[in-house]
Amino acid sequence: MSDIRSQALACRQAAQQLAQCTGVEKNALLLAMADALQANGGAILAANARDLQVAQDKGVTDAMLDRLKLDRGRLDGIAQALREVAALPDPVGQITRRDVRPNGIEVNRVRVPLGVIAMIYEARPNVTADAAALCIKAGNGVILRGGSEAIHSNTAIAAALKQAIRGAGLDDAILTLVVDLRRETMLELLQLNDIVDLAIPRGGEGLIRFVAEHARVPVIKHYKGVCHLYVDRDADPALALRLLIDGKTSRPGVCNALETLLVHAGIAPAFLPEAGRALRSRGVEIRGDARTRALIPEAVPATEEDYAAEFLDLVIAVRVVDSLDEAIGHIRRFTSDHTEVIATRDPAAAERFVSSLRSAVVMVNASSRFSDGGELGLGAEIGISTTRLHSYGPMGLEALTVERFVVRGEGQVRHPQ
Numbered sequence: 001m002s003d004i005r006s007q008a009l010a011c012r013q014a015a016q017q018l019a020q021c022t023g024v025e026k027n028a029l030l031l032a033m034a035d036a037l038q039a040n041g042g043a044i045l046a047a048n049a050r051d052l053q054v055a056q057d058k059g060v061t062d063a064m065l066d067r068l069k070l071d072r073g074r075l076d077g078i079a080q081a082l083r084e085v086a087a088l089p090d091p092v093g094q095i096t097r098r099d100v101r102p103n104g105i106e107v108n109r110v111r112v113p114l115g116v117i118a119m120i121y122e123a124r125p126n127v128t129a130d131a132a133a134l135c136i137k138a139g140n141g142v143i144l145r146g147g148s149e150a151i152h153s154n155t156a157i158a159a160a161l162k163q164a165i166r167g168a169g170l171d172d173a174i175l176t177l178v179v180d181l182r183r184e185t186m187l188e189l190l191q192l193n194d195i196v197d198l199a200i201p202r203g204g205e206g207l208i209r210f211v212a213e214h215a216r217v218p219v220i221k222h223y224k225g226v227c228h229l230y231v232d233r234d235a236d237p238a239l240a241l242r243l244l245i246d247g248k249t250s251r252p253g254v255c256n257a258l259e260t261l262l263v264h265a266g267i268a269p270a271f272l273p274e275a276g277r278a279l280r281s282r283g284v285e286i287r288g289d290a291r292t293r294a295l296i297p298e299a300v301p302a303t304e305e306d307y308a309a310e311f312l313d314l315v316i317a318v319r320v321v322d323s324l325d326e327a328i329g330h331i332r333r334f335t336s337d338h339t340e341v342i343a344t345r346d347p348a349a350a351e352r353f354v355s356s357l358r359s360a361v362v363m364v365n366a367s368s369r370f371s372d373g374g375e376l377g378l379g380a381e382i383g384i385s386t387t388r389l390h391s392y393g394p395m396g397l398e399a400l401t402v403e404r405f406v407v408r409g410e411g412q413v414r415h416p417q
Contacts, residue, residue: 004178004185007176008143008189008192008195011143011173011195012116017171021170023092027087027137028168030083030086031082032164032167033160033161034082034083035164036161037129037160038075038076038079039160040156040163041072043156044075044153045070046156048125048153048156050152051151051152052069055068061253061312063312064123064253066251067124067254068124068149078130081126081133082129082130085133085134088137088378090137090397091398091401092111092112092113093112095108096110096111096403104409104412105408108405109405110404112139114198115140115197116140116197117131117143117196117197117400118199119142119143119144119199119382120186120200120207120211121202122149122204123150124202128146129157130381132161132175134381134396134397135382135400140197140400141176143176143178143196145177146178151181154177161175187214190211190217191214191216192216193216197218199215199220201221202383208222218389220387221385221387222386224255224336225259225338226260226310227247227257227338227339227340227368227371228259228261228262228331228334229247229341229342230262230263230321230324230342231267231271232324232342232346233266235264237267237271240275241274241275243341243343243365243367244261246367248261248314248316249284249314255338258341259310260316262320262330262331263292263318263319264324265322268295269295272320276295279316283314285315286300286316287300287303287306287315287317288318289301291320292318292320302319310336324349324353328356328357331359336386338361339359339360340353340359340362341362344365359386360384360385360386360392360393373396378395378396378397381394381396382395382399
């Protein structure tokens with residue numbers, strides 16, 4: 001038996017132990033895990049410094065370094081996210097529907113854990129803790145396979161979390177960190193459809209396509225985040241500018257950052273010059289169509305590829321459109337089904353925008369940066385689904401359970417003799 005199969009089997013067995021824990025016991029474990037992260041903060045930050053140095057020596061992008069970097073504030077934020085998950089209602093055992101049939105049987109739909117979840121991710125050491133917390137709260141075992149760029153950080157975080165798991169008297173295989181980072185090992189993990197119930201990849205488009213193409217287990221897919229802001233003719237210019245600056249510049253290397261700005265021609269002459277100044281003052285490169293460049297002379301010509309791009313950097317593609325319908329048409333053509341935003345004071349335009357688009361999250365007069373599990377009330381998110389499986393959009397605890405039928409009777413049979 002291969003090593004990865006043995007690890008996966010151990011995780012599955014430990015998950016059965018976890019499934020017997022009460023909500024109170026799981027919450028106490030999560031709080032202990034949060035405390036362990038902070039108690040081991042020095043070791044975790046030292047490990048992260050090693051990863052950062054290797055990444056810098058390799059010349060990785062600033063966006064990648066930002067995703068990789070931990071400091072005391074970010075580590076405290078990760079611990080707080082675990083505490084927030086502990087405070088959330090436990091979905092396991094929740095009855096979502098109850099019906100008594102004419103023959104007297106009681107039919108319940110009840111949430112139960114998925115089982116074993118494989119997380120495959122890049123350069124985001126916070127995912128190690130977030131994924132562990134959400135999977136454990138929902139009664140699942142989790143197999144974590146991070147990228148080589150964060151191996152020291154992930155190992156240190158996992159060690160702290162496992163310490164807390166053992167302290168609770170549980171098998172620490174509930175949380176299994178894969179340290180064999182060979183591609184062959186990942187391929188074997190993705191083939192274990194008799195052990196692993198779901199794979200969730202988080203990272204670049206290449207990683208997600210690789211996982212989706214080679215997995216025999218179900219996969220939650222989220223290829224990229226091409227997020228749009230449409231500034232309607234009736235938008236409040238100051239509000240629209242706030243959404244633009246926050247969405248593009250607050251953290252450009254994340255998937256809910258804005259990548260494309262669409263502006264109605266009726267408001268463009270007043271809005272775009274000011275928007276251009278605000279973006280340029282924050283170091284943003286603007287790539288625009290001819291009408292955009294007429295209003296922002298410093299903008300460079302945009303290509304069709306720019307409108308399909310997830311820049312993950314201080315770059316934005318801009319286009320002037322003549323109508324709401326044209327904006328919707330542009331988004332439908334280039335969307336990645338992640339997040340779309342409209343700035344408008346016209347309720348009818350807002351409703352038309354919402355109903356005409358199929359993206360996982362649609363915002364009206366709110367920043368794209370709220371497209372995040374924590375900001376939407378889910379606690380730490382396990383990922384974002386842009387494919388319609390059992391979950392769509394940011395995924396929290398409920399997305400890590402499934403509903404099964406529990407039927408209670410008093411001896412009823414379908415075909416009485």
